[in-house]
Amino acid sequence: MTRYSAFAVAKEAFRYHTGWGRAWGRPEPKKRYDVVIVGAGGHGLATAYYLGKNFGIRNVAIIEKGWLGGGNTGRNTTIIRSNYLQDPSAALYEKARSLYEGLSQDLNYNVMFSPRGVMMLAQTEHELRGYQRTVHANRLQGIDTEMISPREVKRLCPIMNIDGPRYPVLGALWQARAGTARHDAVAWGYARACSDMGMDIIQQCEVTSVQREGGRVSGVSTTKGDIACDKLGIVVAGHSGVMAEKAGFRLPLESVSLQALVSEPIKPCMDVVVMANTVHGYMSQSDKGEMVIGGGTDGYINYAQRGSYQHIEETVRALVETFPMISRLKMLRQWAGIVDVTGDRSPILSKTPLEGCFINCGWGTGGFKAIPGSGWGFAELMATGQSPLTAEFGLDRFREGRFIDESVAAGVAH
Numbered sequence: 387m388t389r390y391s392a393f394a395v396a397k398e399a400f401r402y403h404t405g406w407g408r409a410w411g412r413p414e415p416k417k418r419y420d421v422v423i424v425g426a427g428g429h430g431l432a433t434a435y436y437l438g439k440n441f442g443i444r445n446v447a448i449i450e451k452g453w454l455g456g457g458n459t460g461r462n463t464t465i466i467r468s469n470y471l472q473d474p475s476a477a478l479y480e481k482a483r484s485l486y487e488g489l490s491q492d493l494n495y496n497v498m499f500s501p502r503g504v505m506m507l508a509q510t511e512h513e514l515r516g517y518q519r520t521v522h523a524n525r526l527q528g529i530d531t532e533m534i535s536p537r538e539v540k541r542l543c544p545i546m547n548i549d550g551p552r553y554p555v556l557g558a559l560w561q562a563r564a565g566t567a568r569h570d571a572v573a574w575g576y577a578r579a580c581s582d583m584g585m586d587i588i589q590q591c592e593v594t595s596v597q598r599e600g601g602r603v604s605g606v607s608t609t610k611g612d613i614a615c616d617k618l619g620i621v622v623a624g625h626s627g628v629m630a631e632k633a634g635f636r637l638p639l640e641s642v643s644l645q646a647l648v649s650e651p652i653k654p655c656m657d658v659v660v661m662a663n664t665v666h667g668y669m670s671q672s673d674k675g676e677m678v679i680g681g682g683t684d685g686y687i688n689y690a691q692r693g694s695y696q697h698i699e700e701t702v703r704a705l706v707e708t709f710p711m712i713s714r715l716k717m718l719r720q721w722a723g724i725v726d727v728t729g730d731r732s733p734i735l736s737k738t739p740l741e742g743c744f745i746n747c748g749w750g751t752g753g754f755k756a757i758p759g760s761g762w763g764f765a766e767l768m769a770t771g772q773s774p775l776t777a778e779f780g781l782d783r784f785r786e787g788r789f790i791d792e793s794v795a796a797g798v799a800h
């Protein structure tokens with residue numbers, strides 16, 4: 387693999403950029419792998435990458451029914467933060483956030499991590515108290531967050547109206563080192579690094595069933611034939627329930643559609659991410675100038691990866707009191723992804739009743755921010771059978787009642 391560098395770009399410029407190779411291969415599946423990962427989203431690719439990098443397991447296939455990064459990873463609004471309430475979540479999301487800081491260098495691929503700061507607005511007394519509690523918890527967890535005043539909110543984001551008649555801004559939970567990254571680049575960077583380690587990324591190939599021998603996984607059937615493996619990682623986000631059924635177990639989650647939209651590009655006017663959870667809306671400005679806007683999930687279970695008019699209206703109506711300027715913007719595009727939501731709004735990173743089969747799912751509306759940490763921990767779980775990062779996120783917590791309740795931090799928010 388050619389390393390990307392200023393020198394390589396300059397060298398290529400002399401030959402009209404004809405020398406660049408493919409970023410990742412297009413292999414046909416082999417008959418057998420040590421590990422098969424189903425799903426080439428961010429979490430699947432990151433898992434494969436850390437299996438190779440941290441544990442030397444490189445005989446790995448990542449199987450994707452569509453195109454890599456074409457699921458939620460390429461559809462999300464890219465907010466990265468780690469200001470969660472419970473200790474296991476804070477540890478996992480902070481690991482991910484800190485890995486994001488050096489990810490471009492690690493992958494030799496610019497993931498455009500932009501630690502521009504994320505503020506979560508408190509627009510009711512209840513929310514204010516909730517966020518104050520989170521700040522105290524974050525202090526104990528070693529995560530750098532603070533409460534800021536309405537005046538500071540206005541200073542950081544001048545386009546905001548903090549004196550709205552229904553929901554005035556009473557303060558905000560601010561994480562200065564949180565931010566955004568380019569979602570496609572995260573998937574592409576991991577894919578290129580996996581391919582460089584000799585792993586096979588097999589796109590346009592659906593896993594149709596899971597094969598077993600005596601209570602142990604032995605392989606998968608796919609639209610490109612049968613593939614044997616010693617270990618299987620299921621990392622398919624909104625289709626986790628469907629895949630689990632193929633492997634013979636059930637999951638405690640629901641799949642719902644989550645929508646987002648972007649406006650026409652405008653001049654830079656906002657260099658922080660703002661989340662307004664009381665009204666269900668959040669906004670940031672992309673490098674292209676579009677205002678990236680998201681809202682809540684659809685209120686019913688569905689698998690439709692497309693937007694709806696009612697959502698544009700609902701989300702823009704929610705935000706317009708706080709951001710009056712968006713009432714004059716044209717909306718350009720709208721889309722949806724299928725997210726898998728658990729009862730305690732925390733992910734599942736776990737062994738399963740089928741030996742050798744592991745599951746990584748339940749990230750709901752907020753798994754993009756977790757990709758490097760999730761991949762790191764899940765790879766360790768798959769390679770060694772345990773990981774301090776994933777220990778609390780097992781499936782058994784639902785049977786034993788050890789919930790990691792993040793409904794305030796993750797229920798609607800991203």
Ligand SMILES: Cc1cc2nc3c(=O)[nH]c(=O)nc-3n(C[C@H](O)[C@H](O)[C@H](O)COP(=O)(O)OP(=O)(O)OC[C@H]3O[C@@H](n4cnc5c(N)ncnc54)[C@H](O)[C@@H]3O)c2cc1C
Nearest residue numbers: 425427429451457458459462463465593623723753754755
């Ligand atoms: C509109 C929207 C906004 C969001 N905003 C944020 C945000 O701001 N911040 C944040 O942290 N998170 C956000 N999220 C959530 C985040 O996108 C997801 O949690 C995360 O991307 C999940 O990644 P993944 O790798 O698990 O899943 P995916 O990227 O969905 O990858 C799973 C892959 O599995 C493949 N697959 C499924 N079934 C099969 C099969 N049978 N065989 C082979 N392949 C299969 C799919 O095609 C898919 O590519 C948002 C999500 C949406 C939809």
